[in-house]
Amino acid sequence: MTCLLCDKPLHDQPTWQHFLGMQQDTFACLTCLEKFERIDQVIQNDVLDSVHSLYAYNEAARAYLHQFKFMQDVALAQIFAPALRRVLNDAKKIVVPIPMHPVNKKKRTFSQVDALLEAAKIPYQSLLEKTTESVMGEKSRSERLAMTELFHVPADIPYNEAVYVLVDDIYTTGTTLHHAAEALKQRGVHRVEAVTLFRPIREK
Amino acid sequence: MSERNQLKQFLAGRIWLRHLLPFSEEAVDEAMRQGDIHIEPGVTTKKTWHGKHYACQRCHNENQARFTVFTCAQCEAPCAYCRNCLNMGRVSCCSELLTWTGTPPTFPTSHRMNWQGNLTPSQQKATSELLESTKQGVSHLLYAVCGSGKTEMLFQPIHYVLQEGKRVCLAAPRVDVILELLPRLTTAFPDTKVEALYGGAEVEHFDAQLILATTHQLYRFHEAFDAVFVDEADAFPYTADETLQQAVRKAAKPNAPIHFVTATPSRQLLAMNKKQGHISVLARRYHGQPLPVPRSVALWNYEKQLKKKRIPAKLLRWTAERLEKQQPFLIFFHQIELMEIAEPLFQKLDERICAVHAEHEDRKERVQLLRQKAVPGLLTTTILERGITIPNVQVAVVGAEQTIFNKGALIQIGGRVGRSVPNTSGDFVLFHQGITYAMDEAKREIRKLNHTEVPQ
Numbered sequence A: 001m002t003c004l005l006c007d008k009p010l011h012d013q014p015t016w017q018h019f020l021g022m023q024q025d026t027f028a029c030l031t032c033l034e035k036f037e038r039i040d041q042v043i044q045n046d047v048l049d050s051v052h053s054l055y056a057y058n059e060a061a062r063a064y065l066h067q068f069k070f071m072q073d074v075a076l077a078q079i080f081a082p083a084l085r086r087v088l089n090d091a092k093k094i095v096v097p098i099p100m101h102p103v104n105k106k107k108r109t110f111s112q113v114d115a116l117l118e119a120a121k122i123p124y125q126s127l128l129e130k131t132t133e134s135v136m137g138e139k140s141r142s143e144r145l146a147m148t149e150l151f152h153v154p155a156d157i158p159y160n161e162a163v164y165v166l167v168d169d170i171y172t173t174g175t176t177l178h179h180a181a182e183a184l185k186q187r188g189v190h191r192v193e194a195v196t197l198f199r200p201i202r203e204k
Numbered sequence B: 001m002s003e004r005n006q007l008k009q010f011l012a013g014r015i016w017l018r019h020l021l022p023f024s025e026e027a028v029d030e031a032m033r034q035g036d037i038h039i040e041p042g043v044t045t046k047k048t049w050h051g052k053h054y055a056c057q058r059c060h061n062e063n064q065a066r067f068t069v070f071t072c073a074q075c076e077a078p079c080a081y082c083r084n085c086l087n088m089g090r091v092s093c094c095s096e097l098l099t100w101t102g103t104p105p106t107f108p109t110s111h112r113m114n115w116q117g118n119l120t121p122s123q124q125k126a127t128s129e130l131l132e133s134t135k136q137g138v139s140h141l142l143y144a145v146c147g148s149g150k151t152e153m154l155f156q157p158i159h160y161v162l163q164e165g166k167r168v169c170l171a172a173p174r175v176d177v178i179l180e181l182l183p184r185l186t187t188a189f190p191d192t193k194v195e196a197l198y199g200g201a202e203v204e205h206f207d208a209q210l211i212l213a214t215t216h217q218l219y220r221f222h223e224a225f226d227a228v229f230v231d232e233a234d235a236f237p238y239t240a241d242e243t244l245q246q247a248v249r250k251a252a253k254p255n256a257p258i259h260f261v262t263a264t265p266s267r268q269l270l271a272m273n274k275k276q277g278h279i280s281v282l283a284r285r286y287h288g289q290p291l292p293v294p295r296s297v298a299l300w301n302y303e304k305q306l307k308k309k310r311i312p313a314k315l316l317r318w319t320a321e322r323l324e325k326q327q328p329f330l331i332f333f334h335q336i337e338l339m340e341i342a343e344p345l346f347q348k349l350d351e352r353i354c355a356v357h358a359e360h361e362d363r364k365e366r367v368q369l370l371r372q373k374a375v376p377g378l379l380t381t382t383i384l385e386r387g388i389t390i391p392n393v394q395v396a397v398v399g400a401e402q403t404i405f406n407k408g409a410l411i412q413i414g415g416r417v418g419r420s421v422p423n424t425s426g427d428f429v430l431f432h433q434g435i436t437y438a439m440d441e442a443k444r445e446i447r448k449l450n451h452t453e454v455p456q
Helices: A059-070 A074-087 A102-108 A112-119 A141-145 A175-186 B003-011 B025-033 B121-136 B150-163 B175-188 B215-220 B242-251 B267-276 B302-307 B313-325 B336-349 B363-371 B407-414 B437-451
Strands: A038-043 A050-056 A094-097 A163-170 A191-199 B015-017 B037-041 B043-048 B051-056 B067-072 B077-082 B096-100 B141-144 B168-172 B194-197 B210-214 B227-231 B258-262 B279-282 B295-298 B329-332 B354-356 B377-380 B394-398 B428-432
Touching: A050 A074, A059 A074, A059 A163, A059 A191, A074 A112, A074 A191, A074 B067, A094 A112, A112 A163, A163 A175, A175 A191, B003 B025, B003 B096, B025 B037, B037 B043, B043 B077, B051 B077, B121 B141, B121 B150, B121 B258, B121 B279, B141 B150, B141 B267, B150 B168, B150 B175, B150 B227, B150 B258, B168 B175, B168 B215, B168 B242, B175 B194, B175 B210, B210 B215, B215 B242, B227 B242, B258 B267, B267 B279, B302 B336, B313 B329, B313 B336, B313 B377, B313 B394, B313 B428, B336 B354, B336 B377, B354 B363, B363 B377, B394 B407, B407 B428, B407 B437
Parallel strands: A050 A191, A094 A163, A163 A191, B141 B258, B141 B279, B168 B210, B168 B227, B194 B210, B227 B258, B295 B428, B329 B377, B329 B394, B354 B377, B394 B428
Antiparallel strands: A038 A050, B015 B096, B037 B096, B043 B051, B067 B077
């Protein structure tokens, strides 16, 4: 095995725990993993009952997302699988990924949030549908805030009492998550939480 | 030039992902209708008894660990992509690779060679032999010691191929080497279209006849060149990576010669060319002085001592002597971590001493500072083992017994010493804890080369 990020060989010894399936596979070396800064920041606002961001959006995170999303390196979804699994392992919560527009998904050949969840082996329900082809990363802050209705919910939601967890790769201005939560709440969902992999933090 | 012509000039000899071609869809479709372009899937699948076997059609990687299978939204099926050549645009089962099969483009046959330097008799002999092999279309090995003026010896054979109206590639495993060669070749062939290709370089001329490329870039070529010269053919990662060697082979036309130029040929390379007799040995540097023979000095427990924030006594004495005599020096370490422990200790001797390794973006500037004597010396990893010339530099290797310092690396490191007139010799010391076969072999090889008779 080599590290997915730096291609250096991983020095993993075969162990009984691994053979019996009690130990997870490793996909990246410690040096690469240390470059990601764990923050576990939780915030709240009126629509979203909690937003949990796992890592700071630093240089390593930028490079990671570039290789994962734009170079289309699906294999990189494995790197954060253990971290996501630990946060999302509550069976009572229903995990809902932020979707991509079908046209964009076809262009990229995969949806990054679905890939992250599949790598982490977390069951999810694709309840949302993206209505526009436009991408958040290409917009200014004011343009983002002025947008209307990004998502709609095509099917009925059976369990309004359950907690729904939205998952996205990055939380920037919060517009995407805000719209998604709004769409769910309009259908009568009581509590919507969110988990994002990265979030930009101000340098001290 | 019409877009069709540009497409031809660009795609001829290349193998390119359809969606990354810098041409309009219409031009590509038109050429396809005329049967000038061949399409093949990016990754082919073969069924075997133990599952599927993938092969990348661009870089010819067949190492199954370097493929990842995912559910593709484009072909709506499990789709494999190659991680070996990922940074040139992802190649997967459903992506299309294009090659040009129409009439090949023509290149000019008159080229000016603007180079007045003189070759020594032994250099001239090697050049003529290389030229002769090029004319016959057989591969040749130019085995020339460090600092013997290898690049100049390539000019005549390259000029010959250009005059024939053919395409030439000069490849090297490292970007630094390519960047150093580029100005020398553009001045030597002022009228020829020359292009340098390396990670991050823009594609400028669509019809360059002389291409300088890192061996990685040759993944993107397909039966393009009538002659390929591989410089520093023993450098990392070329020898370690089978797909790079295949890349060189597939970038050359089926019967085109592939010449290797190196100071430390591998046994395999020597055997391959010895059998056919197409080998030139150049045992003397251009100034005619012998290569510095390394001396071995035992330095026990250097790792432990450095970790205790103490420079081992012998190393300290050596460094102090260099500082006192104001000789620039390089100290090689086998590991970045150890070098970074040592850096502050050396800075206590002289605060200008600094460390260089592959991740430093300003390593070029630091080497330049050493040349200008603004810095008394550098600590380095094997990154500086080749391609640099610093007048009167003295070299020490700390931990010469480490496996990273194989025979080739030690000879290359020694090749930094005494390259220029008037400082044609210098100190080359191996600090070790136990002599390895590699150290012995390097020493024996240097002695052997020094005793070889050379034509005067």
